[in-house]
Structure formats: structure tokens, C-alpha cells
Amino acid sequence: MSFLKRNINCGELRDTDVSRKVVLNGWAATVRNLGGLIFVDMRDRYGITQVIFEPEFNPELAEKAKEIRSEFVLWVEGEVRLRSNPNQVIPTGLIEVVASNFGIINKAELPPFPIEDGIETGEETKLKYRYLDLRRPELQRKFIIRNKLYQIVHQYYHDNNFLEVETPVLMKSTPEGARDFLVPSRINKGKFYALPQSPQIFKQILMISGFDRYMQIVKCFRDEDLRSDRQPEFTQVDVEMSFIDRDDIISVTEGLFVKVWKEILGLDIQSPIRRMSYAEAMSSYGSDKPDLRFGMEINHLSSGLMSTEFKVFQDIVAANGLIASIKVTNGASLSRKIIDELTEFAKKYGAKGLAWIKISNGEISSPISKFLTEEQMEFIIRSNDAKDGDLILISSDKRNRALTILGALRLEVARRQGIFEKVKNNFEFLWVVDFPLFEYDEEAGRYFAMHHPFTSPMEEDFHLLDTNPGEVRAKAYDIVCNGAEIGGGSIRIHDNVIQQKMFDKLGLSESEIDEKFGFLIKALKYGAPPHGGIALGLDRIVMILSGTDNIRDVIAFPKTTSGLSLMDGSPSEVELSQLNELGIDLFRKTE
RNA sequence: GGAGCUGUAGCUCAGUUUGGUUAGAGCGUCUGCCUGUCACGCAGAAGGCCGCGAGUUCGAGUCUCGUCAGCUCCGCCA
Numbered sequence: 027m028s029f030l031k032r033n034i035n036c037g038e039l040r041d042t043d044v045s046r047k048v049v050l051n052g053w054a055a056t057v058r059n060l061g062g063l064i065f066v067d068m069r070d071r072y073g074i075t076q077v078i079f080e081p082e083f084n085p086e087l088a089e090k091a092k093e094i095r096s097e098f099v100l101w102v103e104g105e106v107r108l109r110s111n112p113n114q115v116i117p118t119g120l121i122e123v124v125a126s127n128f129g130i131i132n133k134a135e136l137p138p139f140p141i142e143d144g145i146e147t148g149e150e151t152k153l154k155y156r157y158l159d160l161r162r163p164e165l166q167r168k169f170i171i172r173n174k175l176y177q178i179v180h181q182y183y184h185d186n187n188f189l190e191v192e193t194p195v196l197m198k199s200t201p202e203g204a205r206d207f208l209v210p211s212r213i214n215k216g217k218f219y220a221l222p223q224s225p226q227i228f229k230q231i232l233m234i235s236g237f238d239r240y241m242q243i244v245k246c247f248r249d250e251d252l253r254s255d256r257q258p259e260f261t262q263v264d265v266e267m268s269f270i271d272r273d274d275i276i277s278v279t280e281g282l283f284v285k286v287w288k289e290i291l292g293l294d295i296q297s298p299i300r301r302m303s304y305a306e307a308m309s310s311y312g313s314d315k316p317d318l319r320f321g322m323e324i325n326h327l328s329s330g331l332m333s334t335e336f337k338v339f340q341d342i343v344a345a346n347g348l349i350a351s352i353k354v355t356n357g358a359s360l361s362r363k364i365i366d367e368l369t370e371f372a373k374k375y376g377a378k379g380l381a382w383i384k385i386s387n388g389e390i391s392s393p394i395s396k397f398l399t400e401e402q403m404e405f406i407i408r409s410n411d412a413k414d415g416d417l418i419l420i421s422s423d424k425r426n427r428a429l430t431i432l433g434a435l436r437l438e439v440a441r442r443q444g445i446f447e448k449v450k451n452n453f454e455f456l457w458v459v460d461f462p463l464f465e466y467d468e469e470a471g472r473y474f475a476m477h478h479p480f481t482s483p484m485e486e487d488f489h490l491l492d493t494n495p496g497e498v499r500a501k502a503y504d505i506v507c508n509g510a511e512i513g514g515g516s517i518r519i520h521d522n523v524i525q526q527k528m529f530d531k532l533g534l535s536e537s538e539i540d541e542k543f544g545f546l547i548k549a550l551k552y553g554a555p556p557h558g559g560i561a562l563g564l565d566r567i568v569m570i571l572s573g574t575d576n577i578r579d580v581i582a583f584p585k586t587t588s589g590l591s592l593m594d595g596s597p598s599e600v601e602l603s604q605l606n607e608l609g610i611d612l613f614r615k616t617e
Numbered sequence: 618g619g620a621g622c623u624g625u626a627g628c629u630c631a632g633u634u635u636g637g638u639u640a641g642a643g644c645g646u647c648u649g650c651c652u653g654u655c656a657c658g659c660a661g662a663a664g665g666c667c668g669c670g671a672g673u674u675c676g677a678g679u680c681u682c683g684u685c686a687g688c689u690c691c692g693c694c695a
Binding site: 058065081096153203226476478588 | 618620623624627628629630644645646650651652653654655656657658686687688689690691692693694695
């Protein structure tokens with residue numbers, strides 16, 4: 027007999043089960059040996075159940091139980107009975123299982139860290155032993171949420187007549203956008219597949235094929251640097267619909283979020299979700315994904331400072347830049363050192379400096395007060411609605427830079443003031459709409475598609491395409507929750523002529539277009555329906571649902587910041603013979 | 618590509634400012650005792666390439682340079 031199979035799990039026994047004969051399988055979470063009595067907490071995915079070995083009842087068994095150590099895999103047969111000292115902390119705390127027989131199915135080495143919630147072990151150790159980290163209830167809870175999300179997403183789109191279709195993982199490398207992961211072809215030496223950054227083109231082609239409503243929960247790959255909310259492979263809920271406009275995508279997507287929040291968190295989210303133009307988001311929050319859980323909006327000051335004597339402001343006004351500020355309520359108590367730190371923080375975003383005004387006990391103190399007239403100072407204070415005890419932080423720069431700096435400062439100040447901690451159970455959704463079609467890259471000296479090159483311009487801005495491409499707005503939209511971009515999409519170009527014009531604006535040559543996207547252009551000529559869609563960042567949604575700020579917590583086997591998988595040791599070198607088969611020759615970097 | 622923080626016992630960390638006997642603590646582990654624990658308790662013990670490599674010095678955990686790794690951020694991420 028290798029082991030007796032369980033007929034009950036470690037989380038389900040209650041006082042109503044008293045005197046049942048049961049068999050448990052699981053891991054020994056903790057062992058408390060009192061000399062005679064031995065208590066073993068058995069753990070599985072469902073919970074923890076206390077098992078007791080009594081020498082009075084079964085001396086040989088109790089003797090054998092002394093061998094049990096942490097994380098041994100056990101089967102235990104016994105009878106359920108009420109505890110004389112109940113434990114109110116766990117759901118099974120009213121009962122215990124009196125062992126009548128048991129076996130060690132497998133021994134375990136001493137784990138490098140305790141398998142329990144709230145541990146402070148370093149990331150490196152935890153990732154190396156990911157299988158042990160994943161044994162912790164805290165982490166399992168997140169994957170249970172993730173699984174619920176999969177089920178709701180599939181059910182929801184199925185109920186709404188969407189078809190799930192799988193798209194290739196080996197596809198053609200395309201320019202624009204993120205760096206591709208490349209896969210060499212053995213059969214076609216010197217040629218490469220790319221892993222999809224998203225199934226964008228395939229889902230559009232599925233629309234041309236008449237699939238009408240497509241969805242897929244799909245892995246995407248981008249060879250870019252990692253962040254706490256970015257992994258090189260991640261999961262999207264990919265959606266595309268035909269014969270629709272922007273509001274159709276928005277309402278279908280909102281329906282999903284309403285259902286998800288209701289079924290997973292038991293919360294009713296406000297629908298319709300608020301909408302804000304990209305222009306307003308940037309102007310008031312300095313971000314295209316504003317966190318609306320708190321205020322601290324950006325106040326624009328240029329208009330009242332046109333005639334300033336202050337050289338720094340003068341130059342900005344003359345260069346058509348922007349002077350703007352945020353108010354830090356009760357910020358006057360912040361020390362010079364803290365303000366210096368905030369200045370350093372602002373410099374990461376390209377700020378040259380940071381001006382500030384403190385109002386404290388009726389006194390105004392500011393390094394720039396000597397450059398401002400009383401009226402100007404009054405104007406700044408009034409514009410910020412600042413009261414005694416407040417601090418005003420002022421940025422003056424090129425318009426977009428000044429806004430970005432203040433947007434970043436707004437979040438940093440909120441973090442330092444403990445505002446995020448206060449609002450951590452709030453959920454503020456937002457649609458950001460009317461994105462620019464293009465953004466200009468100074469370095470490359472040309473326009474790039476802000477969303478992607480298949481995004482449709484708004485009809486009313488068509489006339490600007492040739493004269494002022496930077497002003498053209500796109501039929502693109504992002505969905506934001508608590509300052510995180512959790513999805514984005516657009517209405518696509520279904521007209522081949524406009525698509526050609528778009529490529530033309532992006533500075534792609536005829537031959538380049540033909541080589542990279544020829545198949546899409548061709549497909550668009552065969553009767554493309556109007557279509558559009560959205561891609562939702564599933565990992566980020568799970569992050570928000572499970573209350574974590576790190577994407578590693580919601581991906582079973584994540585990579586480190588430098589893209590390594592510490593458990594399996596990838597990426598790794600390969601055999602020379604493998605490279606030879608692929609026709610690949612490596613060269614070493616020489617200095 | 619760049620910046621910051623971190624690396625000392627299985628784990629979490631002190632010690633580095635000002636170089637100097639045998640590198641400490643808590644938790645965990647092991648051994649013994651212990652019949653109602655659930656952070657069990659009590660007594661004892663074991664456990665260290667101070668990330669790695671150079672250098673300075675009579676002497677380096679401590680200073681210098683390099684390097685590797687983890688985390689966070691900027692760039693990057695249509």
C-alpha cells in the first residue's frame with residue numbers, strides 16, 4: 027500500500043462531521059510534539075486540519091509520528107471529533123482528526139523558508155524555490171482569483187456570442203512597436219519567426235474572414251525591459267468585433283468589468299464608467315492613466331504670469347511652455363530635505379528644478395518670492411486654492427514635460443503621505459478617449475503611431491492628416507483602473523486607401539509596407555467589415571483584484587527584473603549542434 | 618543604456634561611519650525533557666567562501682576598483 031487516498035480535503039471538516047471516519051492527504055504544515063501528544067497541522071489547497079496522535083489511544087502510531095517533519099507528504103486515517111480547546115482562527119478549528127493510521131508518502135528536505143503567509147524572504151530565494159513559494163496560501167489565493175477570472179471571461183464572451191479562436195505563436199516579425207522575440211527557423215535557415223506582441227493582425231483578418239466576434243485569452247511577448255507591472259510574457263484578453271463603433275466595444279467591455287467585480291469582489295462598480303479625453307487627462311493629471319482615487323489636480327498658471335520678471339518663467343512663457351503646479355495639502359510641514367528629495371524625483375522626469383511656495387502661520391516662504399509681485403503670488407495661491415499649512419509645487423517646462431513631471435510628483439506625494447494606503451479598497455475606473463493618432467519622435471525625426479498603425483483616425487480630423495498630423499485624434503481608447511492601464515483598443519482602418527495613407531504618414535516606404543504588412547493590405551481589399559476591438563491586460567486585472575502591486579505575484583513562473591527565470595535557469599546556452607542545425611554562428615562581444 | 622537601494626548562519630537582520638582578539642541576535646534546525654498544543658514550553662548543541670574577483674594595508678566583513686545577482690525607477694514598453 028503506497029497510500030490511502032483521501033475522501034475529504036483539509037479545509038472542509040466542521041463540527042457537523044463529528045465521529046466521521048475520514049482519510050486526509052496533504053503536507054505537514056507544522057508539528058507540535060508535546061512529548062506524549064503530537065499535533066500535526068495538515069495543509070492542502072483547501073485549508074488546514076489539525077491531526078492528533080495520542081499515545082494512550084495508539085502508542086506505536088504516536089511513536090512513528092515522531093518522525094514527521096515540516097512539509098512531509100502524509101496520508102492520515104482517523105475519526106473526527108470536537109476539540110476540547112477550539113481554535114477560532116481557522117474554519118476547521120472546532121474539530122480535529124484523531125489518527126488511527128497514517129503513512130509518510132514522501133519525506134521533504136527542510137524548506138529554505140517557512141511555508142506560511144506574511145514571510146519576508148528575499149525575492150531571489152523565493153523565485154529559486156518557486157514551487158515552495160506557490161505552496162503558500164497567500165499566493166494560492168491569487169491564482170484562485172486568476173482562475174475565477176478566466177471562467178468569468180470565457181462565460182461572458184461566450185454568452186455574448188463571441189468565438190474563441192487561437193492565433194499563431196510563431197508569426198512574422200513586424201516593425202513598429204515593441205522589440206520582437208525571435209525564433210530561428212531550422213528548415214529555412216537565416217529566417218526567423220517572431221513571437222506575437224499581440225495577435226493584432228490576426229484578429230483583424232478574422233474579422234475579414236467573417237468571424238464577427240472574436241475573443242481569446244492569449245500569451246503575448248515583448249522583448250523590453252521589465253518593471254513591477256511588466257513581464258516579457260504576459261496574458262491578454264484579446265477581443266475584436268465587426269460592424270460596430272467605439273461605444274459598442276466600450277459597453278461590451280464595461281459589462282465584463284461589472285460582472286467580474288461583482289462575482290469576485292462582490293462589488294457594484296459604477297456604470298457607465300466615466301470618460302475623459304486624453305487632452306484632459308494630461309492637462310489635469312499629467313498622465314494618460316490618471317488615478318482618480320484622490321484629487322491633487324494640476325493647476326495651470328501661465329496665464330497669470332505672462333508679465334513675470336522671473337527669468338526662468340519668462341523663458342518658458344516666451345517658448346510657449348507651461349507653468350503649472352500641484353497643491354500639497356498640509357505640505358508646509360515638509361522639511362527642506364524632503365522637498366530636495368522631491369526635486370531629485372522630478373529630475374528623473376527631465377525637470378531642471380522645482381519651485382515651491384510654503385504657507386505657514388500666515389507667512390509665505392519661497393525661493394522665488396523675490397522674483398514675483400504680490401499680485402502674482404496672490405494669483406498662484408488663489409489658483410491652487412491654497413490655505414495656511416499648504417505647500418505648492420511648481421514646474422515650468424515644455425508643456426508636456428511640465429505636465430508629466432507634476433503627474434509623477436502627484437503620485438509620489440500621495441505615496442509619501444499615505445494616501446494610497448487610505449484608498450486601497452477603492453476602485454476608480456475610467457475610459458481615456460480621443461488619443462492622438464501620432465506622436466512625434468524627435469530623435470527619429472518622424473511620426474509614430476501612438477496606438478498602432480491600424481488605428482482609425484476620427485473622421486472630423488481627416489482633413490488634418492496632411493496639414494497637421496500631430497493634431498489628428500484617433501478612435502482609440504484605454505481603460506484605466508486606479509492609475510493602471512488595464513486595457514486599450516481602437517476602431518481599425520477597414521479602408522485600404524486610408525491604411526495606405528497611414529503607412530505613408532509613418533514614413534514607411536512602399537516596399538517596406540509590402541514586405542511587412544502586404545498580407546493585411548491585400549486582405550483589406552477583399553471586403554473588410556468595419557471593425558475594432560480591445561485587449562485587456564489580464565495579469566494587471568488580477569493584480570488589482572488580489573491587491574498586489576507586483577505582477578510576479580499573479581504569474582505562476584515569472585522572470586526577474588533582468589529577465590531570468592531563477593527556478594529553471596533560463597535563458598541558457600545551447601549545444602553547438604543546435605546552433606549548427608539552425609545555421610547560427612555566435613560571435614563574442616569584444617571591447 | 619542610465620540611476621538608486623540591497624547582498625553577513627537555512628531565513629530575517631545587526632556589525633561597515635572610525636580597518637585590529639574568537640563575526641553576533643531573533644527565528645528555524647538538531648538532541649533531550651514535556652499529554653491539549655495551535656508562534657507550544659523548558660534545557661542544550663550544531664550551523665559562516667561576510668555574493669565573487671582584484672587592489673591598498675602589518676592586518677579587510679569594514680577602504681578602493683571591477684564584476685555578478687535581487688529589487689525599484691528613468692529610457693524602452695505601437
